[in-house]
Structures are given as structure tokens and as C-alpha cells.
Amino acid sequence: MRIVAIEEHVSFPEMTRHLPADISDKQTPSAAATQMMPKLADISGERLNAMDGSGISMQVLSVENTDVNLLNSTNAPAFAARYNDLLAEKIKDYPNRFTAFAHLPMTAPLAAADELERTVMSYGFRGAMIRGLTNGEFLDAPKFTPVFERAEKLRVPIYIHPGVPPKTVMDAYYSNVGGHTGPFDAIACWGWGWHSETAIHVLRLLAAGVFDRYPGLKIIIGHMGEMLPMMWARSDRAFQPGNGGYNQRTLIDTFRQQLYITTSGFFTQPPLRIALDTIGIDNIIFSVDYPFSNNQMGIDFLNEIQLPPEQAEKIAHGNADKLLGLQVS
Template sequence: MRIVTLEEHVSFPEMTKLIPADILGNKKPSGAATLMMPKLVDITGERLNSMNDSGISMQVLSVENTDVNLLDSTLAPEFASKYNNLLAEKIKDHPERFTAFAHLPMTAPEAAADELERTVKTYGFRGAMVKGLTNGDFLDAPKFAPIFERAEKLGVPIYIHPGVPPDAVMDAYYSNIGNNTGPFDPIACWGWGWHSETAIHVLRLLVAGIFDTYPKLKIIIGHMGEMLPIMWDRSNKSFQPGNGGQNQRTLIDTFRQQLYITTSGFFTQPPLQIALDTIGIDNIMLSVDYPFSSNQMGIDFLNGIQLPPEQVAKIAHGNADKLLGLQP
């Protein structure tokens, strides 16, 4: 069976070296990213061998780090363009195995929209991945409208991935825990905070009317829906049209039409069942979160899904092929 995975990461140290030292400051890659750096750098070595061994047909690659967000609107566009050019160069000899989401200069939204269009038209990239907040701003801020407008025009999705919480959030919610005065990363990031913040991000887009303004826009989120499926009914009741938000449709109607989720890093069946019962089979796509999860973990999970073969095929590749315009 054809298998496509969508949240698979790369990072190229030669690009990080282009960030001026005074801008980079004390910011360093996470411990997990540092440990995984050899795997993040690699594309056609161990990564491709692992794909072959596990039966993965194609990975959609995206840049793991958010160095571009450290740069202001004058420097970010060129940096993002160089990163995308390098990524395109590294995958060009394996078009049947790799494609990518663009790395965007979010501090310069107009340039980000242009870079999205350039990478889609020049390299065949399948959309863009945006990581967390940009200088503390969520994507419902009016300045980001050009990105949504262009994505809708191009017919490509925006993948919203968690990012490191802003310092104020770190201080207020994730620091001073017991005798530990510093931030506790597992709560702030992969253990909880990342996922709740991404859910908030999507809910803000709903309440701000972004989905209604751009009714053909498609948004992807990972990690089995970033907690939204478990809150499905309660949130739907809370965010009804006319309850103070700008949304013209219910959460359920909007998300089933415009929101897609991936399984990245979630490899047990109960969360999948909740997702199936809420957002539905046509909106769920397989992802691994490589190299932070192994390709084999994703395949073992896929093989354990107790659904008819045609429905498993939708999760494995059919929904992704349709959404991203991939040619099997």
C-alpha cells in the first residue's frame, strides 16, 4: 500500500550559521533537536533507508527550526528563500520519494506570501509549515492575511506546528514549579503546552472569522488534532455563531470542511478513535514526526488500525494525495 507522511523534519546547520551572532544570542536548538541533528541533516541516507525498510512511499519535509523568526522583515525573506532553495536542491533527485512544505519569513507577511507562491510554482512544494507564534502574534492578526489569501489562491494548505512558547507564557505557566525555578520543557512543549497552544491558535482563527474569510483555505495540524477532538462537542457549543465571535459557521461545520489533522507522534488507537468520531475519516492523515519518532512506530500504528482496508488507505495516503495534489 502507498504510504505518505506529512510531518517529517529537516534542519541544516549551514543555514543556522547564517544567523548573525548578535541576533541568535543565547537561543540554541532544543536538547531533542541537538540529539537528532545527524538525522535531521540526512535525507537520502539513513532516512531513505528507513523509509524503504518500513514501506513509506513519500515524506513531505519541513524545516524543524524557527531561526527565520529571529530575523526582522529586512533579513528574513532572503534567509527563507535560501533555506527553501537548499531543501529543493537536496530532494530534487528523488521526486517520487520527497516533497516539501515551504519555510516562510513570517516576520514579513507579504514576502512570506510571495515565497509560498515561488516555492509552489518553482519547486512544486505542497504548502507551508508555520511554527507557533511570530514575535508573540497568532495568525489571526490582520497582518498575516496575505499568507492566507495566497494559500487559498494557490490551493495549498498551511500546516500549523507548535512552537516554543513566548517568554511571558514560559514565565507565567511553565516556570517556578516546586523547587525548579526555570522552565520545565516537558510541560511547556511536547508534554502539554505545545499542543494546547496550537489548539488555541486554531480556535482563534475560527473565532476571528479567518475560515469564513477564506472558505477554500485548508489548515493542517498534527499530533492527532492537538487536543481538539477531545474538546469537540464542548468547544462547538461554546463557539456558536453569534456568541461574540466573528465566525459564521459552527466549529464542527468549519473544521470538517477546512481542518485536517495528522497522527504525528501519536501511535495508540484510542486517540484515533476519538478523531474518527469527531473530525472524521476524510480529514485524518498519517504522519510520523521523524526523526523524533521512528518510521517503524508509524507503520506499526498504521498496521494496527482496525478499519476496512479502503478506510486505512485514506489515512495512509488517499487523503494526503487529494489534499496536496500528489500523483501516486
């Protein structure tokens, strides 16, 4: 069976030399990122071998680090363009195995929209991945309108990936656990905070009316829906039209039409069953979160899904092929 994974990460250490000195000197990669750097930087070696060994047909690659969000509106566009050029160069000899989401300079929203269009038209990129907040601002801020307008025009999705919480949130919610100083990363990031923050991000887009203003816009989130399927019915009651937000449709109607979730990093069946019962089979896409998750774990999970073959194929590749316009050779 064809298998497409769409939240799979890269990071190219040679790009750090293109950062201004005042930023590159302050870069302190996490222990996980440092440990994974050889895998993140690789395209055609271990990555491709791991795909072959587990039966993954294609990866949609995205840049793992958030350096571009540290740059001001003057420096960010050129850095993002250089990153995208390098990514396109590295995958050009493997058109049936790799494609990509663009890395966008969100500190310069109009330039980000232009870079999205450039990469889609020039390189065949399939949309963009945006990581969390930009200078503390959520995507419902009016300044980010050009990105949504362009994504809708190009008919490509925006993938919202968790990012590091702002310092005020880190200090208030995730520091001084048990009296220990400093943030407790397991709560702040992959253990909880990342996922709730991304869910809040999507709910803000709903309440701000962004989905209604751009009815052709498609948003993707990972990690089996970032807790939203569990909150499905309760959140739908809270976000009814007229309850204080600008949304003209219910949460359920909106998300089933415009929101897609991936399985990235979630490899047990109970969360999938909740997702199937809420957002539905047509909105779920397979992902591994490579290299932070193991390809074989994802494949084992996929093989355990108790669904008719035609439905399992939607998760494995059909929904991704349709949403991203992937050509099957």
C-alpha cells in the same frame, strides 16, 4: 500499500552561517535537536533507508528550526528563500520519495506570501509549515492576511506546528514547578503546552472569522488534532455563531470542511477513535514526526487500525494525495 507521511522534519546546520551574528551567537539548540541533528540534516542516507525499511513511500519535509522567526522583516525573506532553495536542491533527485512544505518569513507577511507562491510554482512545494507565534502574535492578526489569501489562491494548505510559548506564558504556567527554577519543558512543550497552544491558535482563527473569509483555505495541525477532537462537542457549543466571535459557521461545520489533522507522534488507537468519531475519516492524515518519532512505531500503529482497507488507505495516503495534489507514479 502506499504510505505518505507529511510531518517529517529537516534542519541544515550550514544555514546557521547565514544568520546575523547577534542571532547565531545566541542560538542554543535543545538537547533533543542536538542529538537529532545528523538525522535532521540527512536526506538520502539513513532517512531513505529507514523509509525503505518501514515501507514509507513518501515524506513531505519541513524545516524543524524556527530561526527565520528570529529575524526581522528585512533579513527574514532572504534567509527563508535560501533555506527553501537548499531544501529543493537536496530533494530534486528523489521526486517520488520527497516533497516539501515551504519555510516562510512570517515576520514579513507579504514576503511570506510571495515566498509561498515562489516555492509552489518553482519547486512544486505543497504548502507551508508555520511554527507557533511570530513575535508573540497569533495568525489571526490582520497583518498575516496575505499568507491566507495566497494559500487559498494557490490551493495549498498551511500546516500550523507548535512553537515555543512566549516568555510570559513560560513564566506564568511552566516555570518553578515544585520550587525548581526555570521552565519545565515536559509541561511547556511536548507533554502538554505545545498542543494546547496550537489548539488555541486554531480556535482563534475560527473566532476571528478567518475560515469564513477564506472558505478555500485548508489548515493542517498535527498530534492527532492537538486535543481538539476530545473537546469537539463542548467547543462547538462555545463557538456557535453569534456567541461573540466573528465566525459565521459552527466549529464542527468549519473544521470538517477546512481543517485536517495528522497522527504525528500519536501511536495508540484511543485518540484515533475519538478523531474518527469527530472530525472524520476524510480529514485524518498519517504522519510520523521523524526523526523525533520512529518510523516503525508509526507503521505498527497504522497496521493496528481496525478499519476496512479502503478507509485505512485514506489515512495512509489517500487523504494526503488529494489534499496535496500528489501524483502517484
